[in-house]
Amino acid sequence: MTFSPQESPALPPGNNKGKRLLYLHVPFCERLCPYCSFNRVPFEEKLCRAYFSALRKEILLYRDKGYDFNGVYVGGGTPTVLVDELEAVLSLARECFSVGEISVETNPDHLTEVRLAPLERAGVKRLSVGIQSFDDALLKAMDRYDKYGSGRRIAERMKSVMGRFDTLNADMMFNFPSQTGASIENDLDTLAEIAVDQVTYYPLMVSDSTRRQVEQKLGSVDERREYVYYRRISRQLLKEYRFSSAWCFSRKTAEAVKIVDEYVVDYDDYAGLGSGSIGYLAGVCYANTFDIEDYIDRVEKDRIPLMASRTFGIRERIHYDFLMKLFGGSLDLIALGKKYGVSLFRYLWLPIFFFRLVGGIERRDNRLFLTERGRYHWVVMMREFFTAVNNFRDFCRS
Ligand code: SF4
Incomplete structure (x- = not known):
């Protein structure tokens, strides 16, 4: 594009x-x-x-x-x-x-x-609070400890706000260079203790303009760990939460949780x-x-x-909807066909064929659903999408 x-x-x-x-x-x-x-x-x-x-x-x-x-x-x-x-x-x-x-x-x-x-x-x-992690060492490396206090203090603040809004969302991040599996486990335990309504768990996104600073302050980003961490996070959260998008988890029992970060x-x-x-x-x-x-x-x-x-031309619009609806977990093929008044096969056969081949999506009746692996494919695509937007913004600024 x-x-x-x-x-x-x-x-x-x-x-x-x-x-x-x-x-x-x-x-x-x-x-x-x-x-x-x-x-x-x-x-x-x-x-x-x-x-x-x-x-x-x-x-x-x-x-x-x-x-x-x-x-x-x-x-x-x-x-x-x-x-x-x-x-x-x-x-x-x-x-x-x-x-x-x-x-x-x-x-x-x-x-x-x-x-x-x-x-x-x-x-x-809905109030969405940028937390990223409760790990003090990581908060210090991110320059957030002095600004927002220790992980314990942030957790106590979150607990004190629970119930004031229909949805309290914790914005978390994974795959920081120095983040370990144990640190993620600790973050998940703290989220369970707060019993927050919704958790959005983004992968670290590094645009071209921040890459050097990230590498100097935090170390190099290892994208090979990303899937391992994502699987660990989603399996743990799915015990109490359901997917609202590939990286947003809403509490199963909360009726009022409607708006998601995406x-x-x-x-x-x-x-x-x-x-x-x-x-x-x-x-x-x-x-x-x-x-x-x-x-x-x-x-x-x-x-x-x-x-x-x-x-956007019709092909781009349909591909955009395909990307965004599946990011939310499922795509209704009948509704999408009606929206554009066309046969979707002509426009979507290749992505559907590809993602079914790699086990990323499955079809039930007239809907497509992301599989567990597919959710991670979408995390990667959305990470790349937002990174491209941030690069575009930096380009326009310069
Ligand atoms: S600099 Fe970025 S991460 Fe830090 S508070 Fe502002 S928007 Fe949030």
């Missing part, structure tokens, strides 16, 4: 067919972690307040174009860095759109009354607002400008701050 910057990329019309998600990006972090490839910058209060104000304006631009959204996902960075601003953004989104679910990412040091009360007032249903699984369409956000609406994939000051400037001039867009 080529995805080249254009002078006048455009959004598709804002008709209200189907379920849509509003993704809002807040790129500020109080201190940057060395391994992180996400779209983030150091926190500066003045710039951050101007950014939140631009985000509210961008919401109004989408409303004026006739868009409606059923859910909101706020990712970062650290969205709760200025919680008064975030509360105002969420209350505006609820005023403008038919928002049901709201999910917000945060960090362990923000699990305090002063930040949680505004989130509850704003109607947040909103791309649940929503066919999503708009990406904020600097560097990527959206996918009616087959058009687009990116906002990555430069924060340029983003604020464009929005202040009442312009949707698009930097690039690309309209």
Whole structure:
């Protein structure tokens, strides 16, 4: 896929067919972690307040174009860095759109009354906390021990928040260079002790721009261990949890657990607002400008701050749905055929043939399902997908 910057990329019309998600990006972090490839910058209060104000304006631009959204996902960075601003953004989104679910990412040091009360007032249903690991040695290597405290302290904070939101998600990471099997076992035991509603277990993703820093601070990444660790994690978690996506596990008994980290699984369409956000609406994939000051400037001039867009052809759209739906565990072939009004065989025979041959998917009635091995194939593909997105972002910035 080529995805080249254009002078006048455009959004598709804002008709209200189907379920849509509003993704809002807040790129500020109080201190940057060395391994992180996400779209983030150091926190500066003045710039951050101007950014939140631009985000509210961008919401109004989408409303004026006739868009409606059923859910909101706020990712970062650290969205709760200025919680008064975030509360105002969420209350505006609820005023403008038919928002049901709201999910917000945060960090362990923000699990305090002063930040949680505004989130509850704003109607947040799912809080996702970036933990990565409870292992103190690893937290120190990741530069997170000083910021967020020891693994024990983080676990106690998580326990104290249980029950305040419909879903409390623990964002974990595996395959850090110095991480051992024993350290993962300890993390799994701590998660069981907290009895958290949902666990998202990402593999370490290293973009080209962070590889050197990761290798200097943490050591080289050994992708050969990744499958061993993934199998250990998923087998352990599946005793109490079910798959919501290949790397997200939701507690079997929790009815309210609906939103997962990968909103791309649940929503066919999503708009990406904020600097560097990527959206996918009616087959058009687009990116906002990555430069924060340029983003604020464009929005202040009442312009949707698009930097690039690309309209997918039918083959790419079907392949995209194939990838995302199976990432969520299963794909309904009848529903997908109806969505595009075509015979899927023409477009999907090769990937279906290949993944059945390698034991990654199986067919039951008119649905495809990932096997245990297939889930790991999808983890690898999604890791590569997100790494490519991060590389693309770094390329556009440079
Ligand atoms: S890991 Fe989270 S807190 Fe650390 S720099 Fe990345 S987005 Fe910010």
